Structures are given as structure tokens and as C-alpha cells.
Amino acid sequence: MTALKDARSGIVHFPELQRLNFSCQLGAKPGISQDLKDNYFTELQLRSFNSSGILYGVVAGMEALANAGIEPAGKDEEPLWDLGIIFGTGTSGVDKFREAIYKLDEGKVKRLGSSTVGQTMASGVSAFLGGLIGAGNRVTTNSSACATGTEAVIMGYEHIAAGRAKQMLCGSCSDDGPYVWGGFDAMKVTTWKHNQDPNNASRPMSASASGFVPGSGAGALLLESLESAQDRGADILAEVLGGSVNSGGQRKEGSMTAPNSVAVVRCIREAVRNAGIAAEAIDYINGHLTATIKDATEIQNWTEALERNGDEFPYINSLKSLVGHGLAASGSMELVATILQMKQGFIFPNTNCEDLHPEIANLIDASRIPQQLLKMEINIAAKASFGFGDVNACVIFRKNLL
């Protein structure tokens, strides 16, 4: 929380990336202590454990569950039939998979042991969480690139709204390291200009934005039906009002790597409509804003979708200036940041955009992109994430229950 308020960067230089000839030698990953690992994994599990995304997902998921005051099912008890999990990822256990591939190529398939499948299957993270919690409702993993985390929350919300579960643990995670980040480095979508200057490297909305800094980690939210939460006297942080998920079909300017703006605008509008609010009611936007040339396009799409611009535009910020682009984990980590701001009534400062992109400055007033900590009540917040494959997700939260 203080890191957020103080806008402390978690981006660092990785000598390993330099050795591997990466253009962008920067990245961000959470620090997980041995004690924390021992909380959730047995010594035996850790012996063969090499899947950072699952580790991050388990830590975030279990923390969300504990914060919600929910106890896992006892070992010999019934599973929690009304609690499900939707925990997404882009790809699971790439380091574990790399280990396996080396052994396989040496003809030593037997040496893979029993731990390879659980850590490399896409649903590894939801499976680990499901076992720890004893979840008895739907337990699955979604995957929609950088929209994964936001999509997971919308999917969990829809499942509860359909009356099929009372509680859904929703989130997403991403592995760290060269085997996840390499493909993006090769595409030249990461920045190569700040290797000696990690704090200033991730520059969302800046005129000098030159690509994103890859990140990793996980975020998780426990969603619950209002009735169930009130019955057990849960501390309700915010209410999901609605959301929308769509795709631009990779038509018009949409492609594998670029969004079709028509679909983005439609997704945001649909989320607002689904939430049953007026676009004017939105106080705050947590943007996707990765620090590429597409940031200005995103702002343009928000102004069009909400029909708000200049100083009528909501406040907006991007967590990516501090923790880079967490890829599949980005949406859920940014949702956690969104909820923390709503809970405590502040907007964390945007960093590294002192040279605001001129196209963005033409669309919205600079005051809407606070560069200092802003204490204010956020009642309604919008969060959107956009992913490769031209997929979009937008969700709307309200702090005060009616």
C-alpha cells in the first residue's frame, strides 16, 4: 500500500537478461520469502517445484481467501461446494517445462517424475489453489493474453450472478523470466532505452514511451454474492456492477497484436451499460496503458466510449509504470491496486509521464492524469485490459453499496 502511494518502482535490471542478449534487460518480479513458500507448499513439493506463476498465484489466491475470512475445507470434510476458482494464466511453468524438455531430448523421459504435468498444465494454478482450499464448485483456468485477469473476474462475477456459486476466487498469474519475456523482446515491443535506468523505464502515456517493461506476479479477488457476504458479515471492499468481454475479430486495424478500436469502444460501452450506470458516474479509470505507441489510442477509445474528454474525463493512472507489464497477471494485479485505492480513498501517482504524450494532452486535461498522490473518494471505478488476439475486457466496480 505504501509502495503504491509513494509510487515506488519494482522494476530492476536482470544481469541474466543482459547475458542472454535481450534488448530489454529489465523486468519485475515479486519477492517471495521461504517462509511464505512453506506456508503453502510441503518440503516434498518444493523439492521439484519450478513454476513461478503457480507460486505467485497460490500466494495471491490464498491471501485473498484469508482476507475474505474464508477457511479452506478440512482434510476429511466435504469440499466447499459453493466456492469456485477461475484463475488464469498465459502459459504455465515454463521453467519446469524447460527442465523437462532437456531431459526428454536426452532420452530420459522417466526423469520427469510426477511433478511435471501439474506444474506445466495451463490449469496448474487453479489446480494447486483448488487443492489447498478444497474448492468444490467450478475450478478452471482462463487464458486471454493480457486481458486474462480482468476476464477472470468477469467470468467469476457471471457465474455467481447466474446463481451457480456463492463465492469465486478470481485472479491470474504469470511466470517471470527470459522464457516468458523473450518472445516480446524479439517483437521489439519492450523498451531497450533504459537498461541502466530501471526506475524511469516504464513510461505509460509519455511522449518518450518506447515500449513496455515485462513483469510477472499474480493478483486475486474473492467475489461473493451480496447475500452470502452479508450473511457471514464479510468486510465488503467493493461491488462488481458489471463487465463486458469481447473481441475485435482481428478486423480493421485489429490483429494478433493490435486492438480493433471499434471493439474496444464497444466493450467499454457494454460494460457501462451492463453496470447500469451513466458514463458520467465513473470517477476513476485504471488503464491498460502499457507504455507503447498504443497508449494514445487507448485514451482516444476511452474518450469516445464514455463521451468524456478534457477536464470532464475521469482520473486515470497505470500501474505499469511501477511494476511493468505483468502480461497475463497484469489485469488482476491492477484490479487489486484499483480496489486498494477505492478502499483507502486515493489515486496513486502516475510516474514517468512528466512529458505527457501530446496526442493524449489534446484529448484529456493533464489534471486527469495525476502525477502526485491524490486523496479522494473513488465511488465508481472502471478497469479495462486488452490482450493479444484482439480481445478486450472491462469491469466496473462501486465502493458504496446502495
Added chain:
Amino acid sequence: MTTEEIYARLVPLIAAYLPEDVLADEIRPEADLTAELNINSAHLVDVVLDVEDKFDIELSNSDMENLRTVQDAVDIVNSKITAVS
């Protein structure tokens, strides 16, 4: 290596795979690894890898098929190291 020595080396190796509610002193020569000691059957392949590393031997698929009890493990190891030496 005597069968007693093999057994003594196998015990800590097997103990690592015991579930929380099974104590290491429940390991006996005739104990069934999965049915009595409650070792997750998926973990048997890991036990075998550890045995291979410990004694520098290799177990075949048919060895694994015959592996039910701790004594089976002792016998398999014994036959392999005797064959080598």
C-alpha cells in the same frame, strides 16, 4: 551391501513421501507403500527416481510393476547391485 544396509538407506528416502498423518516409524519391511503407508501412487515414480539416484541403478518398468512393499524395494535394489558387482 547387506539387505539391512539397503533397508536402512531406503527408510529416510521413503519417509520423505509419507503423508502428514503417517509417521516414519510405521515403515516396516512388509508395509505396502501405497495401501498402508498411504504414499500417493503418483509419487511412486518419484520414489523410484530417488532409489535410482541413491544406489546408482536403474529400474525397469517390470521392476516397478513388482514394487509393492518396502521389502520389494530392498529386493529389487539388492538384485541390481549384486548384478553389477
